[in-house]
Amino acid sequence: MSALHGLRQAGLYGRTVARVAQRGFRERGGDPVLATEGIVFVVGSPRSGTTFLAGAIGSQPGFVDLGEVRPVKSSIRRWALLPESEAAPELRSTLERVRRLGFVRDLRPVEQTPELSFVVGAAVRAYPQATVLHIIRDGRDVVCSLLERGWLREREGHDDVGQPYGSHLRSWVEPERRGEFLRAHEATRAAWAWRRYLTAARAAPEHTLEIRYEEIAADPAAAADRIAGRIETDPKPLAEALRQVHSRSIGRWRRDLTPAQIEDVEREAGQLLRELGYA
Numbered sequence: 001m002s003a004l005h006g007l008r009q010a011g012l013y014g015r016t017v018a019r020v021a022q023r024g025f026r027e028r029g030g031d032p033v034l035a036t037e038g039i040v041f042v043v044g045s046p047r048s049g050t051t052f053l054a055g056a057i058g059s060q061p062g063f064v065d066l067g068e069v070r071p072v073k074s075s076i077r078r079w080a081l082l083p084e085s086e087a088a089p090e091l092r093s094t095l096e097r098v099r100r101l102g103f104v105r106d107l108r109p110v111e112q113t114p115e116l117s118f119v120v121g122a123a124v125r126a127y128p129q130a131t132v133l134h135i136i137r138d139g140r141d142v143v144c145s146l147l148e149r150g151w152l153r154e155r156e157g158h159d160d161v162g163q164p165y166g167s168h169l170r171s172w173v174e175p176e177r178r179g180e181f182l183r184a185h186e187a188t189r190a191a192w193a194w195r196r197y198l199t200a201a202r203a204a205p206e207h208t209l210e211i212r213y214e215e216i217a218a219d220p221a222a223a224a225d226r227i228a229g230r231i232e233t234d235p236k237p238l239a240e241a242l243r244q245v246h247s248r249s250i251g252r253w254r255r256d257l258t259p260a261q262i263e264d265v266e267r268e269a270g271q272l273l274r275e276l277g278y279a
Contacts, residue, residue: 012070013098020066020102029062029106036096036105037129040231042112043120045197047145048137049213049245054112056241057133060233064107068114069098074163076115077171079122087122095126108231117201118172124207131231134201137213138278139194139269140253140262146190147261153186172196184268187261191268198272217247 029035040063042054051068058065071094079087099105116123117134124130146152150165157165167189173181173196181189202208209230216223220242221235228235257265266279273279 012074013101016067016070016098017101020064020098020104027061027064027107029064029104029108032105035062035108036099037127038108038231039095039127039130040108040110041116041120041123041130041132042110042135043117043132043201044114044135045117045137045139045142045194045201046114046151047142047149048114048194048197049135049216050112050114052245053133053135053211053216054110056238056244057227057231057233058110059241060238062108062233063110064104065110065112066095066098066104068112069095071098072111073113073115076113076119080118080171082122084119084122084125087119088126091119091122092126114197117197120201120203120208124204130207132201132204132208133227133230134198134208134210135213136198136210136276138250138253139191139198139273140257140265140278141249141251142194143187143190143261143265144252144256145249146193147186147256152189152193172200185261185264187257187264188268191265195269195272213245214250216242217245217250220245 040057042050044050054065057063079091095111099109120132152167154167169178169181211223211227221239224235224239224242228238270279
C-alpha cells in the first residue's frame with residue numbers, strides 16, 4: 001500500500017467514524033456479539049430510497065445507521081472481482097473497524113451503500129445471520145432523480161470517495177456493451193444503472209426482503225410490519241419513521257421525462273419494468 005493510498009483510506013475512515021460516533025455517544029445497546037451478527041444491509045439502486053430506509057431503521061432503539069461507509073464504497077469494485085471467500089473477510093474487517101472506532105459495537109449496524117448490491121453474496125458470507133433489505137422503486141422515477149443529480153453526464157467533480165462523475169465506463173457495464181454505453185444518452189445510462197443495481201441486489205434471495213418504495217408510501221404501517229418482522233424490532237416507531245417518505249415524488253417521470261427519454265428508458269429497462277409491474 002502506497003503512502004498516498006494509506007492517507008486516503010485514513011481520511012475515508014475518519015469522516016465515516018466521526019459521523020457514526022455521534023450516535024454511539026448518545027445511546028448504549030446490548031450484547032456486541034448479537035448486535036454484530038444482526039447487521040442489516042440496505043441495498044438497491046441509487047435514488048431508490050436506500051438512504052431513507054436505512055435512516056428510518058437506524059433511528060430505532062438499538063440500531064445505528066452507518067450511512068454509506070466510505071471505506072466500503074471505495075473497495076466495492078475490487079471486491080466484486082474477488083472470489084466471495086476472499087472479499088467477505090475484507091468486508092467484515094472494514095465494517096468492524098468502523099464500528100469499533102465509532103463506539104457502536106453494541107448497536108445493530110445498518111449499512112446502506114448502494115454499491116454493496118454488487119457484493120451481496122460476499123456480505124452474507126461475511127455475516128451469515130444478516131438481513132438484506134432490497135428497496136425497489138419505479139425505474140422511471142429513479143431515472144428522473146439520476147438526471148437531476150447529473151452523475152452520469154459529462155461534468156467535472158467526484159463523489160465522496162473520489163470516484164469521478166461523468167459518462168465514463170462504470171464497472172457494472174457489461175463488457176460486450178461498453179462502446180454502446182459511451183454513446184448512449186444520459187437517460188439510457190440512468191436506466192442502465194437502475195437495471196444493473198437492482199438485478200445484482202437479488203443475488204442472495206434467502207437472506208433478502210424486497211420492499212417497494214411505493215409500498216412504503218401507500219401504507220407505512222403495513223410496510224413497517226413486514227420489515228420489523230424480519231429484523232425483529234417494534235413496528236410502531238418504525239412506522240412513524242416511514243411516514244416521512246416523500247410520496248409526492250412517486251410518478252414524477254410522467255411530468256419530468258420527455259417522450260424521447262421515456263423511449264430511452266423503455267428500450268434499456270422495459271423488460272424489467274414490466275417484470276416488476278411498473279409498466
